[in-house]
Every structure is written in C-alpha cells, then in structure tokens.
Amino acid sequence: MASNCKLAVPAILLALMAGAEARAHHSFTATYFEDQTIEIEGKLLQFMFRNPHTFVHVEAPDEHGQMQRWAVEWGGAGQLSSQGVTNQTLRVGDVVTITGNPGRDPADHRIRLQYLRRNSDGFDWGRRPGETFN
Amino acid sequence: MRASAGWLLLALGAGAANAQVNLVGEWSARVHEDFGDRVPGDVQGDFTGVPLNDAARRYAEAFDVTRVAVLEHQCQPYNVAHIYRGPLQFRLWEDKDPATQEIIAYRQYLGTYMQWRTIWMDGRTHPPDYAPHTFMGFSTGRWNGDILTVDTTHIKKEFYRRSGIPSSDETTLIEHYIRHGDLLSHVIIVTDPVYLTEPYVNSQEFVRMARGNQNWLYNCEYAMEVPKPKNEVPHYLSENPFIEEFAEKFGLPFPAVFGGAETLYPEYVPKLEALMNQSR
Numbered sequence: 001m002a003s004n005c006k007l008a009v010p011a012i013l014l015a016l017m018a019g020a021e022a023r024a025h026h027s028f029t030a031t032y033f034e035d036q037t038i039e040i041e042g043k044l045l046q047f048m049f050r051n052p053h054t055f056v057h058v059e060a061p062d063e064h065g066q067m068q069r070w071a072v073e074w075g076g077a078g079q080l081s082s083q084g085v086t087n088q089t090l091r092v093g094d095v096v097t098i099t100g101n102p103g104r105d106p107a108d109h110r111i112r113l114q115y116l117r118r119n120s121d122g123f124d125w126g127r128r129p130g131e132t133f134n
Numbered sequence: 135m136r137a138s139a140g141w142l143l144l145a146l147g148a149g150a151a152n153a154q155v156n157l158v159g160e161w162s163a164r165v166h167e168d169f170g171d172r173v174p175g176d177v178q179g180d181f182t183g184v185p186l187n188d189a190a191r192r193y194a195e196a197f198d199v200t201r202v203a204v205l206e207h208q209c210q211p212y213n214v215a216h217i218y219r220g221p222l223q224f225r226l227w228e229d230k231d232p233a234t235q236e237i238i239a240y241r242q243y244l245g246t247y248m249q250w251r252t253i254w255m256d257g258r259t260h261p262p263d264y265a266p267h268t269f270m271g272f273s274t275g276r277w278n279g280d281i282l283t284v285d286t287t288h289i290k291k292e293f294y295r296r297s298g299i300p301s302s303d304e305t306t307l308i309e310h311y312i313r314h315g316d317l318l319s320h321v322i323i324v325t326d327p328v329y330l331t332e333p334y335v336n337s338q339e340f341v342r343m344a345r346g347n348q349n350w351l352y353n354c355e356y357a358m359e360v361p362k363p364k365n366e367v368p369h370y371l372s373e374n375p376f377i378e379e380f381a382e383k384f385g386l387p388f389p390a391v392f393g394g395a396e397t398l399y400p401e402y403v404p405k406l407e408a409l410m411n412q413s414r
Contacts, residue, residue: 026175026199026200026202026203026296027174027175027176027177027178027199027296027297028174028175029174029175029176029177030175030176030177030178030199030296030297030376031199031200048355048357048359050354050355050357051352051353051354051355052208052209052352052354053359055357055359055360057361069361071359071360071361073359077353078349078351078352103200103360104200104376105200105368108200108360108362110360134173134174
C-alpha cells in the first residue's frame with residue numbers, strides 16, 4: 001500500500017458549481033482509509049451504473065493471493081454521465097486495473113475508486129481534470 | 135384629479151394588503167459553512183455541536199457508517215430536520231385561493247431525494263399524534279413580520295449527522311425563512327425529547343438561482359453494493375475502534391467532542407482548556 005494525498009479542491013468546486021445534488025449518502029472519509037491506496041487487477045463481474053453511487057464488482061486476488069469479489073465504489077450515474085461515462089462504458093468480462101482507497105473493514109473488500117483502466121483498449125478514468133466524484 | 139388620487143390610494147392599499155416578502159423561486163444552497171461536515175463528510179466520531187443525550191451517545195457509539203449501504207437504507211431520504219444541511223436546491227411556489235388570492239399553502243420540491251413539502255398557511259391544525267409520519271412531516275406556517283416561520287411535526291426518524299447521531303419520530307422542527315434580496319437565510323430549531331437535551335439550532339444560506347438547471351432528479355436504485363450475508367447489519371455493539379478518530383484528528387479531548395449541550399456555550403472554554411492541558 002502506498003500513501004496518497006488527493007487535492008480536495010476539484011471536488012469542492014464541482015460540488016459548488018453543480019448545485020451538488022450528489023451528496024454522498026455516507027462520508028467517504030469515514031468509510032475508507034483515505035490515506036491509503038491499493039491496486040487490484042481482475043475480471044469485471046458486475047457494473048451497477050446507478051444513483052446514489054455506481055458500483056463495480058471485480059474478481060481479483062487479495063494480498064494473500066486469494067480470489068475475492070471486490071466492491072468498488074464510483075460516482076453517481078448523474079455525475080459520471082456529465083463526464084462521458086455511461087451504462088455501456090464497461091462490460092462484464094472486461095479485465096480492469098483499479099486503484100483506490102481501501103475500506104475500513106478488510107472483510108468487505110471494498111475500494112473507493114480513484115483510477116480505472118481497461119487493459120484491452122486502454123480506456124481509463126480518473127486522471128483527467130474533472131474526473132472525480134463526491 | 136380627485137379620481138386619479140383615488141386610484142392611486144386603491145393601488146397602494148391593494149399592495150399593502152398582500153405585502154409579505156416573496157419567497158417564490160428556485161434556491162440553491164451555499165455550503166461553505168461547515169463544508170467538511172455537510173458535503174464530503176469527515177472521519178468517524180464527529181459529534182460536535184449537537185446537544186445529544188446519553189441515549190444518542192449509546193446509539194452513536196454502536197453506529198457503523200457503512201450501514202447506509204444496507205439494501206433497505208441506500209435510498210432512504212434525509213428527513214426535514216437534516217436535509218437542508220446537505221447540498222440542495224429547492225423550488226418554492228404558492229398555492230392561492232382563486233377567489234381571494236390569499237396564500238393557502240407554500241409548496242416545495244427538493245432536488246435531493248426528490249422530496250415534496252406543503253406548508254399550510256390557512257390556519258389548519260396539525261393532525262393527531264397517531265397520524266402517519268413522513269420524511270418531510272406535516273407543516274404549518276405563519277408570518278412574523280418579514281420572517282416566515284414554519285412548524286413541522288410527524289417527522290420520520292433518521293439522523294442529525296451521518297456520523298450516527300439519531301433523530302426520533304418525536305422530533306419537531308421550527309424553521310425561519312429570512313430573505314435578504316437574492317439571499318435566503320434558513321434557520322432550523324430541532325426539538326427531540328428522545329435524543330436531545332435541548333433544542334439543536336443550525337442555519338443555512340441559499341441563493342436564488344438566476345438561471346434554471348436540469349439538476350432536479352435523484353433516481354436512486356437499490357442494489358447489493360457490497361456483497362454481505364442477507365440481514366447483516368453493520369455495527370460496533372462491542373467496541374467502536376473509530377469513535378475517537380475525529381477528536382484525535384483535530385487534537386480535541388474526546389469529552390469535548392462527545393459532551394453534548396455544555397460544550398456549545400462559551401462557559402465551556404475554561405473546561406476545554408483544562409482538558410487540553412491535561413492531555414499535553
């Protein structure tokens with residue numbers, strides 16, 4: 001795991017500019033270790049493009065090499081739509097590499113997505129300006 | 135000349151009879167104040183500023199914030215005593231009696247969780263205690279000068295904070311709507327005999343939207359976000375490892391964070407200083 005420090009400014013600006021209907025129904029800071037990042041690589045099992053938040057389920061090994069079903073939290077459908085992400089962006093079976101903050105309960109195998117890359121064609125999200133969510 | 139003066143008096147008189155401040159329009163929240171709590175949320179264990187009682191403390195100690203990911207809670211709206219604290223835009227309009235043009239009710243549509251409210255202005259009384267409770271409750275309003283004051287009862291239980299400070303179905307709410315040009319101050323005074331020792335007071339600011347936008351929908355869909363055994367409810371009934379995280383992050387003594395009403399007043403400052411000196 002590597003230390004990570006994200007700027008809060010883009011999220012703040014987006015929230016203020018958008019009328020910000022996308023308030024997290026929970027606090028991300030309280031749900032995830034925001035000072036830590038992990039990376040997983042695996043096969044996409046489910047893509048739930050929805051509100052209040054999109055979830056991506058990925059089958060990938062944990063740090064012990066055991067296969068797990070990871071629940072990766074992404075932005076709400078409304079917010080992601082404004083960034084060009086649709087319910088057709090990802091498909092079951094896609095092999096993806098995901099970096100994000102781990103959940104506080106290791107048994108949940110939960111991640112807050114920061115960066116996603118599809119290995120087959122290089123599609124990625126999370127490193128261009130505005131590619132953030134709250 | 136006399137006829138003109140008469141018309142002028144009539145016009146002025148008609149205006150004076152209906153001279154309440156106009157609150158109609160679309161209003162968008164400004165969340166700079168308390169931003170960390172109101173938008174992204176902070177680490178667990180923020181109980182500052184709330185006059186919570188021991189029952190609320192026990193609830194908060196056992197609360198796991200991931201409980202909102204349980205299927206039954208994912209799309210649960212915030213109640214009327216809480217929802218204005220978040221990022222929000224609301225539309226307000228009037229229902230008028232066609233014959234008299236008197237205001238029968240103010241109506242609101244809140245974008246977050248797509249909630250509807252009616253604030254009755256026709257003098258009707260609140261329903262009996264056994265009437266159904268809703269997230270927006272039952273509201274009646276009255277003008278005090280230029281301030282619209284609203285009383286709300288029959289509110290469903292929810293939370294005052296996402297950190298797990300609960301509200302009960304005995305919560306009642308007083309709101310004051312105070313317009314200053316295109317700014318609207320919204321003061322809320324919450325009373326809850328089950329979880330609060332005294333009224334909990336907050337204020338929010340809204341700005342009248344000069345242009346409309348399309349950000350009015352909140353179509354929430356239930357899904358198994360994080361695979362868990364059916365009927366499992368996340369909790370910390372035995373021990374909450376994160377309960378003091380907020381206090382530690384901001385260098386505050388935990389009793390000051392968890393202390394309820396006494397911590398809200400200036401008289402608490404010497405006690406806070408003593409606690410901080412002890413911890414040094």
